[in-house]
Amino acid sequence: MLETLRRIVGEVGRARDLTVALDAIVRGVREALDVAVCSVYLVPRAKVGQADAPLMLMATEGLARKAVGRVSLSQAEGLVGLVAQRAESINLDNAPQHPRYKHIANIGEEPYHAFLGAPILLRGEVLGVLVVQDRDPRRFSDDQESFLVTLAAQLASSIVQAELSEAVAHPASGRKKVVGEAIRGVPGAAGVASGIAVVVYPLADLEAVPDRRCDDPEAELARLEVAREAVRAELAALRLGMAQRLPDEECALFDAFTMMLGSESLFAGMEKRVRGGLWAPAALRDTIREHAEVFEAMDDDYLRQRAEDVRDLGGRILERLQEVENGTRDYPEHAILVGREITVTHLAAMPEGRLAGIVSARGSSSSHVALLARALGVPAVMGASELPVERLDRREMYIDGYRGVVHVEPRGTLRGELERLVREEAQLSAELAGLRDEPAITPDGTRVHLYVNVGLLADMAPANNVGAEGIGLYRTEIPFQVRENFPGEEEQTRIYREALAAYAPRPAVLRTLDVGGDKPLGYFPIVEDNPFLGWRGIRLTLDHPEIFLTQVRA
Known part of the structure; x- marks a missing residue:
């Protein structure tokens, strides 16, 4: 079930609009739980949090498709409304016998007795209800109920994001608008x-690539071709290196990657999108997503797994594109x-x-x-x-x-x-x-010293401009974070001297390297269950005296 959860959440997260996201949910849940019906009811975004907010049928597998966008229930109506009112799941073996059951004509709901509904909640507010139904009178199992409740909880932010993405992309459409909201x-x-x-x-994260228009399609296509050839050379080198350690059949993945790189359908899709106005990374993103979804829809498990290979290849191409982009960002x-x-x-x-x-x-x-x-x-x-x-x-x-x-x-x-x-x-x-240079004195005459919290040399000018009386904390981890390796003693000495000179003769407090938690070093990965309570700060540097002593000398 855990793998199924991840697959559905991942598919929804990759959806480009609300309709695609909701269709992925009802299709995936119906298949995972082997039920006759799965439906999603949503509260209109403008009415989220209101007691009288209606619940609109927005997607279904199993009921009449013509009902989508037309069937609406108040929270005082039906079992769907009851789930929303209570903000908790409801599991019934014979739904038509429940006093809150509401029959809706012409949507094909008559044959179904088993009912399980879970609220879709975000920050305590009901966004909608996820429902499954089956023909035979039975209670859904605890595992099935847990699956639906967990999925509904994980999908809440993805649904809102898909809704917002659609509205930002098409602000003039008749659907809900969030431009300005x-x-x-x-x-x-x-x-x-x-x-x-x-x-x-992030580098090589296809799903995080933003939409951006391009003014010069030929230049973007040239970038794609350069990236393609760079990846081809990289794969050839990797293939050669692995061939010395592994048999040929184990190196077949590199051959498959090379074949995909030579696929005209793959790059024709990118070219079409670039000529349609997208910059190269977004064209790559959409084309890779399209090809990966073809594999994911296949029945054969081995072929479904190839979707990850397609994304891996896309990530490699994106990394090469970013090497050029990073030097030209405006x-x-x-x-x-x-x-x-x-x-x-x-x-x-x-x-x-x-x-x-x-x-x-x-x-x-x-x-x-x-x-x-x-x-x-x-x-x-x-x-x-x-x-x-x-x-x-x-x-x-x-x-x-x-x-x-x-x-x-x-x-x-x-x-x-x-x-x-x-x-x-x-x-x-x-x-x-105008008060910047006035002394900080409380009404009873107590003098208070105001210091700054800095870490980048770029911090110095703004902090000086507000009249700081010194450095209360200089975070030395920041110069470490913005580099690709540990700075040496001379480089650290220069950095700290510039910081002190900016405030001389005012006092300054420098803290030794404090990394871990939300302050990672890309070139020194730390893998722990809870990095915030683990090997960080002074614990790390005492275990690495070569780092600690170099910094103290600097």
Whole structure:
């Protein structure tokens, strides 16, 4: 069951719109539980949290397809409404005998007696109900109920993300609009800002690649061809190396990869998408997804597993594309970094003076990046799990770090109100600047010293500009995080000298290397069940005196 859960959740996560996501759910659940019917009812997004919110049939396998989008129940109606009202699962062996049973004509529901419904909940609010039904009067097993409840819980954020992705991609359509609507996360760093979203994504992560238009299709196709040849050479070298250690049949995977690289259908799909206006990474993403889904739909288990090989090949090509892209990325004047997970490396790559804010689908107010945002004086919204990241590149965005709210391309009155907030924020900052050099003294005469929390050399100018009296904490792990290997003694000495010189003769406190948890080193992986309570900070450096002593000398 666990593998089935992962497969369904993964398929939904890769869906490009709500309809595809919901169809994947009902098809996958019906097959996994071997039932006659699986349906999804959703609350309209604008009415989530309201007691009188209706539940609309949005997808089904087993009932009449013509009922989709037409059948609607209040939360006071039927067993589906009861599941939503109680916000808990209901398992019945003979649904028509239940006092809350409601017969809906002409949808083909009459033959079904067994009923199991699970609420789809996100942050305590009912988004909808996932239902399975079967002909014979029977209670579903505990394992089946646990499966449905677990799946409903895992699907909640994926459904919302698919809904938002569709609405952001097609704001003018008749479906629910979220352009301008509030997308909620948690406050990471105070402030209000507007700017242009710049989506950043991990290396070789196809699903995180953002949509972006290209102005020069020929240049994008040339990039794809260069990446293709680079991967071909890489695979040939790997094949040669493995052939010395393994028999030919074990090296067949490399031959299969090479054959796929030569597949004209694969690259014809990419070319078609590029000529349609997509940049190379997004064309690669969509083509690889399309081919992987063909394998995933096959009955043969061996062939289904080949979907992962297709994605592996796509990841290799993307990695080569990114080698070129990383040297050519351009940042708008007021850039808002957006990503599933923003890292210190992303911040370090940002040109000085261009960062307006940060929005991350993951993380919390205590995340390392949130702390850095405060040090840099830019607003941040963390944990915005509903954010359709891949649809937001180069979109206008307003972020409210006080409330943890993001608005994409707001319009009308809302836009005017947000612009007013940005102006007021700038005015407040200007007023506070007038107090910068005043001593910090409480009404009863106690002197308070105000220090800064820094880690990047880029932090120094903003911190100095707000009148800090010294460095309360210099996080030495940050220079380690933005490099591809451990910095040597001379390099560390230079970094620390520059930090101290920026505040001389004011006091400074430097902390030795503190990595682990949400502060990993890409070149020094630590694999633990709970990295936050494990081998981190001083525990790590005491076990590696060569790292510790080099830093202390520096």
